[in-house]
Amino acid sequence: MEIDPLVKKLVKLHYHSDLDALALQSFPEEVDVDFLINQIKGRRKAREKLPEWAKNKQIIYPPYLSMEQCSSQFTAQRKALFFDGRTVLDMTGGIGVDAYYISKKVDKYTLVEQQSNLASINQHNFKHLGQENIEIVVGNSIDFLKKELNYDIIYLDPARRKNTKSDKNSRAFFLEDFSPNVVSIYEKLFETSTKIIIKLAPMLDVQAVIEQLPDVKTTVAISYKNEVKELLVILSKEKEQRRRIAINLLDSSMREQYFESEEKPDITCPNSKFKKYIYEPNKAILKLQLQNHVGMYYELEKLDAFTHFYTSDELIANYPGRIFEVEKELPMKQKAFSSVFLSNKAHVISRNHPLSSEQIRNRFKLIAAGNDYLLACKNLGKKKLIWTKLVPTFEA
Numbered sequence: 001m002e003i004d005p006l007v008k009k010l011v012k013l014h015y016h017s018d019l020d021a022l023a024l025q026s027f028p029e030e031v032d033v034d035f036l037i038n039q040i041k042g043r044r045k046a047r048e049k050l051p052e053w054a055k056n057k058q059i060i061y062p063p064y065l066s067m068e069q070c071s072s073q074f075t076a077q078r079k080a081l082f083f084d085g086r087t088v089l090d091m092t093g094g095i096g097v098d099a100y101y102i103s104k105k106v107d108k109y110t111l112v113e114q115q116s117n118l119a120s121i122n123q124h125n126f127k128h129l130g131q132e133n134i135e136i137v138v139g140n141s142i143d144f145l146k147k148e149l150n151y152d153i154i155y156l157d158p159a160r161r162k163n164t165k166s167d168k169n170s171r172a173f174f175l176e177d178f179s180p181n182v183v184s185i186y187e188k189l190f191e192t193s194t195k196i197i198i199k200l201a202p203m204l205d206v207q208a209v210i211e212q213l214p215d216v217k218t219t220v221a222i223s224y225k226n227e228v229k230e231l232l233v234i235l236s237k238e239k240e241q242r243r244r245i246a247i248n249l250l251d252s253s254m255r256e257q258y259f260e261s262e263e264k265p266d267i268t269c270p271n272s273k274f275k276k277y278i279y280e281p282n283k284a285i286l287k288l289q290l291q292n293h294v295g296m297y298y299e300l301e302k303l304d305a306f307t308h309f310y311t312s313d314e315l316i317a318n319y320p321g322r323i324f325e326v327e328k329e330l331p332m333k334q335k336a337f338s339s340v341f342l343s344n345k346a347h348v349i350s351r352n353h354p355l356s357s358e359q360i361r362n363r364f365k366l367i368a369a370g371n372d373y374l375l376a377c378k379n380l381g382k383k384k385l386i387w388t389k390l391v392p393t394f395e396a
């Protein structure tokens with residue numbers, strides 16, 4: 001599989017073209033126009049998600065949906081650091097983004113993918129990326145597992161199946177809705193390896209997953225720019241304390257906010273009236289329900305049992321989240337707002353308050369811009385509007 005030199009030229013020539021118009025243009029008969037358009041769309045997407053691949057003009061991009069759904073270079077690179085073995089079996093190869101970055105950390109990587117077109121694209125791309133330790137197997141990885149195999153780590157990134165239980169009950173997602181169904185091959189996985197790493201969709205409920213997969217030892221949430229992108233569970237039969245790790249990658253330079261904690265019974269923080277600084281945990285921490293662990297670690301107090309804002313008179317500049325410096329409490333009156341927010345610029349964050357951010361913004365005609373933040377919340381059981389300024393920390 002190679003890209004035709006004419007198609008390569010056309011991708012370069014039309015990289016900035018309007019693709020709807022391009023689809024109607026006439027090309028020499030040997031040009032597959034759908035393929036050409038897919039390559040342009042794929043490369044555009046790769047520029048933001050897979051910049052290393054986008055620089056390599058030999059890369060062939062898979063159908064666009066796979067490009068949208070795959071891990072980004074940054075989350076794949078960060079995830080790869082959890083692979084501390086020498087051999088890995090990847091049961092869901094996909095378009096090979098995870099395989100490419102994880103294989104750089106191990107000696108031998110076996111990728112199994114059931115879609116033969118994706119397997120061929122992988123073969124081509126790994127050759128041009130110079131990654132030589134990946135063996136590609138086309139087929140069903142559940143059948144592959146029936147062989148007498150031994151790997152240090154098995155990796156799975158199951159695909160969402162269509163027409164599943166969740167579609168009828170659209171709010172919930174279940175492990176059984178993904179292929180392969182890890183629950184049904186659970187013991188077989190441990191006959192082949194002592195460590196299993198599974199990437200899960202961020203919408204899955206962490207506690208429900210742990211109940212279904214009893215050997216989960218570590219749960220990891222990875223965010224990019226404070227949006228949770230991946231949930232990883234690391235399973236082993238070793239006797240060790242369960243832990244949770246929240247990572248927020250701040251930008252493409254891989255600077256990050258990191259917080260790790262052993263699993264402890266319910267932790268509460270003392271409640272208090274807001275002080276000089278208010279702290280908002282990042283989303284990876286919230287996803288793993290680590291907000292009170294972080295609060296305790298930094299000796300913060302909480303505004304209310306269900307308001308995930310924390311407070312202190314000290315500035316903790318390396319707090320894993322945003323920090324706001326309090327200006328003053330405001331009454332719910334237009335007059336108070338007009339004198340404070342000149343040109344009506346202020347962000348609104350509503351937590352555990354009867355009015356949503358949007359309702360407050362609309363009521364006071366605020367534009368979400370600038371450095372002023374209005375925090376609407378419950379503090380010691382009372383509704384509050386607190387005018388603050390975002391503290392420009394290293395992390396923010």
Ligand SMILES: C[S@@+](CC[C@H](N)C(=O)[O-])C[C@H]1O[C@@H](n2cnc3c(N)ncnc32)[C@H](O)[C@@H]1O
Binds near residue numbers: 070091093099114157
């Ligand atoms: C979410 S994608 C994986 C993406 C991959 N981690 C990457 O970085 O590109 C899931 C892939 O698993 C494949 N798959 C699902 N069940 C499989 C099975 N039983 N055997 C082999 N491949 C399977 C699907 O065809 C799909 O390409």
